[in-house]
Amino acid sequence: xxxxxxxxxxxxxxxxxxxxxxSVSFRIPSGKLIGVLGPNGAGKSTMLKAVLGLIPxxxxxxxxxGQSYKESRKKVGYVPQRExxxxxxxxxxxxxxxxxxYGHLGWFRRPGAKExxxxxxxxxxxxxxxxxxRQISQLSGGQQQRVFLARALAQNATLYFMDEPxxxxxxxxxxxxxxxxxxxxxxxxxxxxxxxxxxxVKEYFDEVVLLNGKLVAAGSTEETFTTANxxxxxxxxxxxxxxxTNASDRSDEAEVSGESSPRRSKTARRAGKxxxxxxxxxxxxxxxxxxxxxxxxxxxxxxxx
Amino acid sequence: xxxxxxGWFADPNMQxxxxxxxxxxxxxxxxGSFTYLRKQSLMGDALAHAxxxxxxxxxxxxGVKSIGLFMLGSIIxxxxxxxxxxxxxxxxxxxxxxxxxxxxxxxxxIGVVLMTKIQHSGNGNQSGLDKYMFGQAAxxxxxxxxxxxxxxxxxxxxxxxxxxxxxxxxxDPGFARGMGxxxxxxxxxxxxxxxxxxxxxxxxxxxxxxxxxxITPAVSARYWTDSLGVMVVLAGFxxxxxGVTGTLISGTLSNLPTxxxxxxxxxxxxxxxxxxxxxxxxxxxxxxxxxxxxxxxxSQSLEMAxxxxxxxxxxxx
Ligand SMILES: Nc1ncnc2c1ncn2[C@@H]1O[C@H](COP(=O)(O)OP(=O)(O)OP(=O)(O)O)[C@@H](O)[C@H]1O
Ligand SMILES: [Mg+2]
Numbered sequence: 116x117x118x119x120x121x122x123x124x125x126x127x128x129x130x131x132x133x134x135x136x137x138s139v140s141f142r143i144p145s146g147k148l149i150g151v152l153g154p155n156g157a158g159k160s161t162m163l164k165a166v167l168g169l170i171p172x173x174x175x176x177x178x179x180x181g182q183s184y185k186e187s188r189k190k191v192g193y194v195p196q197r198e199x200x201x202x203x204x205x206x207x208x209x210x211x212x213x214x215x216x217y218g219h220l221g222w223f224r225r226p227g228a229k230e231x232x233x234x235x236x237x238x239x240x241x242x243x244x245x246x247x248x249r250q251i252s253q254l255s256g257g258q259q260q261r262v263f264l265a266r267a268l269a270q271n272a273t274l275y276f277m278d279e280p281x282x283x284x285x286x287x288x289x290x291x292x293x294x295x296x297x298x299x300x301x302x303x304x305x306x307x308x309x310x311x312x313x314x315x316v317k318e319y320f321d322e323v324v325l326l327n328g329k330l331v332a333a334g335s336t337e338e339t340f341t342t343a344n345x346x347x348x349x350x351x352x353x354x355x356x357x358x359x360t361n362a363s364d365r366s367d368e369a370e371v372s373g374e375s376s377p378r379r380s381k382t383a384r385r386a387g388k389x390x391x392x393x394x395x396x397x398x399x400x401x402x403x404x405x406x407x408x409x410x411x412x413x414x415x416x417x418x419x420x
Numbered sequence: 421x422x423x424x425x426x427g428w429f430a431d432p433n434m435q436x437x438x439x440x441x442x443x444x445x446x447x448x449x450x451x452g453s454f455t456y457l458r459k460q461s462l463m464g465d466a467l468a469h470a471x472x473x474x475x476x477x478x479x480x481x482x483g484v485k486s487i488g489l490f491m492l493g494s495i496i497x498x499x500x501x502x503x504x505x506x507x508x509x510x511x512x513x514x515x516x517x518x519x520x521x522x523x524x525x526x527x528x529x530i531g532v533v534l535m536t537k538i539q540h541s542g543n544g545n546q547s548g549l550d551k552y553m554f555g556q557a558a559x560x561x562x563x564x565x566x567x568x569x570x571x572x573x574x575x576x577x578x579x580x581x582x583x584x585x586x587x588x589x590x591x592d593p594g595f596a597r598g599m600g601x602x603x604x605x606x607x608x609x610x611x612x613x614x615x616x617x618x619x620x621x622x623x624x625x626x627x628x629x630x631x632x633x634x635i636t637p638a639v640s641a642r643y644w645t646d647s648l649g650v651m652v653v654l655a656g657f658x659x660x661x662x663g664v665t666g667t668l669i670s671g672t673l674s675n676l677p678t679x680x681x682x683x684x685x686x687x688x689x690x691x692x693x694x695x696x697x698x699x700x701x702x703x704x705x706x707x708x709x710x711x712x713x714x715x716x717x718x719s720q721s722l723e724m725a726x727x728x729x730x731x732x733x734x735x736x737x
Contacts, residue, residue, distance in 0.1 A: 167598040185600070193598045200592045204457060205648045214588050218599035225584055250646040270599075 118181045120145050120274045120305040121166070126175035128158070128165045134173065134328075135161050141324055141333035146303045148296055150310045150320035150336070154349050157326045159309045160196055163276050167193055179274060189218060192272030194263045194280055202252045208262045209247040212237050215269030237265040242291060256283040264292065275299065275306040282311075293319055316340055434671065437557055440565035440572075441663035444621050445633065447572030449659025450579050451617045452634035453641065453652045454610055457590045462517065463505075463611075465631035466524040468618045470494075470501035472531025472627045475552055476538060485548060487564045491619050498615040501527055531627070554677035555626030557667040564623060571620045575613055579652070586610060587648055624667070626679035633659060636686040643697035662686035 121143040128136040136158040143149055151159050164170045166177050168184045179187040192215075212234040213226045220226060226234075238244050241261040246254060254262065264280055281289050296306050296319075307324075310316065316323060316336065323339050325331035325348045332344045455464050471494030478493030479485065501523050508519035535549055551559050560568070579586065588596045589606045597603040614634070621630045641654035666682025695702045 164594070169594050169597050188598070188600045191598070193595060195592070195594055199594055201457075201459075204591045205642060205646050205651050206587075206591065207646065210647075211591075214592070214595070217584060217588055217596075217601070220584070222585070223581060266595075 118145075119143060119178070120180060121307070122178040122181075123162075123166065124176045124178070126162070126165060126177060127173040128161055128170065129173050130161075130170075136165070136326075137329050138175070139326070139330045140175075141330060143305060143307065143322065143324075145305055146300060147305055147321040148300050148319065149305070149307045149322040149324060150316055151307060151324045151326060152310060152313070152316065152348065153326035153331075157348075158328055159326055160278050162326065163193075163278055163307075163309065167191065167276065190273045192267040192270035192275040194267045194275070194277040196278040197256065197260055197263065197282060202254075202259060204251065206251060207247070208243060208249050208251060208254065208258075208265075209234055209238065211251060211262050212265045212269050215266040218270065233271075234265070234269055237268040238262075240268060240295065241265045242288075257285060257288050260284055261288065261292070264295070268295075273304050275304065277306065277308045279309050279311065313345070433562065434558070436562055436565045437560055437671075438664055438667055440560070440569045441557055441624060441667040442660045443569045443572040443576075444624055445637075445659035445661065445663030446656040447575040447659075448617050448621055448630075448633045448663075449637035449641070449655035449657070450652050451575050451610075451613050452659070453638040453648075453655045454579070454586055454590050455614050456635055456638035456642070457648075458610070460611075460614070461631070461635045462520045462524075463502075464614055464618060464634045466501060466505065466520045466527075467498045467615050468622070468627055468630045469524045469531070470498050470527040471619055471622055472552070473497050473527055473534055475622070476531055476534035476549065479538060479549060480534070487567050487623065490622075491567075491616075494619040494622065495615055497527065498619070502611065528627075551626075551677075552622055553626050553628060555622070555624050555629070555679035555682070556670070557624040557678040558671045560623055568620050568624065571616060575617055576656070578609075578613065582606070582609075583649070583652075624663070624678055625682050626677060629679040629683045632683040632686060633662060636683070636690050637662065640686070640690040640693040643693040643700045658686065658689050661689065 119142045123142070124140050126136060126139045127134055139162065151162070153159050161170070165172050166179075166184070168188075177184060180190060184191070209231070213230050215237070216226055216230040216233060220230070235244065235247065238247055241264050243258060243261050243265060246258060246262075251259065251262065260280060260282065261284075264277070267275055267277070280292055284292065296308070299306055300321075308320070310319070317340060320336050322334060323336050324333045325339065325344055327348045331348045332339045452464070455461060474493035474495070474497030475490045476493075477497070478489045482489055504523050505516065505519045508514050508522065509516050514522075535553075538549055548559060585596075585601060585606055588599075588601065589603055589610070593603050593607070596606075617634060618630050621633055625633050637655040637658035638651070640658050641651045644654055645651050662682050662685040665685035666678050669681045669685075670676045670678040693701065698704050
């Protein structure tokens with residue numbers, strides 16, 4: 116069958132003159148969980164936005180289920196990066212989730228009892244039913260993230276784009292979200308997730324897309340998530356990436372290897388975004404503080420030791 | 421003053437003007453809520469100031485005072501100002517706030533020069549253009565009031581019909597666009613409606629202060645509620661109260677322009693909101709902080725007492 120949920124062909128995007136993404140082409144098979152990886156500023160969010168038609172592209176084409184985005188957007192759900200909105204907006208959690216139904220309502224029509232019911236169900240799915248009436252600025256970061264996720268579920272799409280849904284989420288919530296994503300996959304849906312924690316990639320994703328201004332590689336996790344590709348993606352900076360790609364079952368290994376595990380997970384986290392997830396901490400049983408400065412520490416200093 | 425107030429209410433012309441101010445206040449409060457939430461408050465102010473040269477040029481070209489013509493003039497110059505702001509932020513390193521400042525003062529400067537010129541020319545005095553600076557509701561003709569009321573009513577109706585769309589576009593335009601909403605169109609419409617609200621209120625409130633009628637009610641309303649629907653309605657009420665109060669007081673005290681009084685009325689409601697609103701207000705905050713501090717101190721001293729008794733019991737360690 117020749118119909119892919121997402122086909123990106125020669126996509127080029129520029130904000131000013133310099134292209135942020137140049138000639139990116141890849142295809143996503145149906146019913147898979149796909150990780151989009153790359154360092155900060157690699158253009159991951161930009162790619163999502165370009166695919167969704169939120170920003171103009173310089174060249175290339177995007178096909179969703181073989182059609183243009185315009186024709187198929189009801190099949191698409193989107194979880195933006197949490198920082199993209201002002202959380203002090205006067206609205207509550209349930210109301211935000213109901214926004215996911217607006218596309219189905221069309222112009223002028225107001226959300227009614229049916230939309231409210233669907234929104235409540237979606238909130239319950241992400242474990243936020245008790246917070247339905249809570250003003251959104253009074254939710255924690257992780258809870259806000261879950262509200263966004265519930266809103267995407269309310270869209271009832273077949274292809275989902277999620278920009279860092281695990282950002283600032285604790286280990287339990289991350290587990291809950293990932294099992295939700297697996298559930299979506301079981302229903303035959305395709306989910307594209309921008310992700311930073313390299314140590315969980317093998318466990319979570321069927322496929323990966325590696326980005327760094329251009330496409331480094333795309334394909335099944337097994338074949339694509341290799342040390343060589345990661346070095347190309349993140350620059351030669353991370354000698355320890357090997358550990359991430361080699362460990363087939365990371366959490367077991369981490370427990371056994373004892374002494375070296377904190378350093379490894381630290382490196383893996385620096386490769387991505389420091390403080391993005393506390394999953395590794397919990398799995399390794401080591402408490403690494405979620406300090407933002409982590410990202411600024413020269414990587415060489417770590418790899419040398 | 422009391423008798424003049426009564427005289428006011430009895431005068432059918434003034435009843436019209438009050439009704440117009442009421443509708444203007446509601447309309448400005450409602451549309452201003454969206455302007456404020458989209459962080460475009462300063463934009464409203466810039467648009468108001470940019471209207472002045474438009475009004476003057478319309479008068480100089482046509483030589484008559486007609487509110488419809490003035491509206492057209494100020495909408496055109498408001499649009500030119502918007503383009504100017506966009507161009508400056510796009511083609512230079514100047515940020516939007518600075519661009520707004522530049523456009524606002526340049527347009528206002530041009531407006532004041534033109535107005536002075538008109539004032540010194542032959543038919544300047546009967547133009548009544550000076551009233552546009554700070555507003556004089558009492559000087560409005562019945563047709564002007566009618567126009568103001570109808571346009572305000574239209575603004576309110578459009579906000580009611582497109583409430584869901586305006587809400588999503590104000591909260592998360594990226595998501596709205598991904599969903600297929602015509603975000604660009606809706607944003608243009610909101611901006612256009614802001615211009616209209618500003619322009620239609622100019623004669624009553626004046627170029628200099630009309631933006632306050634747009635923003636202050638919205639800011640005050642935000643203190644009382646966490647629901648957009650309630651906020652919009654409340655802002656409408658506050659706007660209406662300010663508009664009517666301004667018109668009444670300025671009408672009864674001779675020669676006091678309407679704008680400043682309206683703004684003072686709105687500001688007094690803002691102060692009440694900022695101080696007394698539940699949850700977000702100053703009093704509520706101070707009270708909450710004091711209570712938490714007290715609770716923490718209590719539990720700490722309890723803990724300390726327990727520790728002390730433990731050390732006494734257990735000796736060392
Ligand atoms: N609105 C914008 N205007 C100009 N440049 C931008 C804009 N948004 C992003 N960029 C630039 O484009 C590049 C890619 O940004 P993008 O947000 O796509 O990165 P990302 O891969 O999502 O990073 P992160 O992991 O930090 O979220 C960056 O270099 C950034 O500076
Ligand atoms: Mg990003």
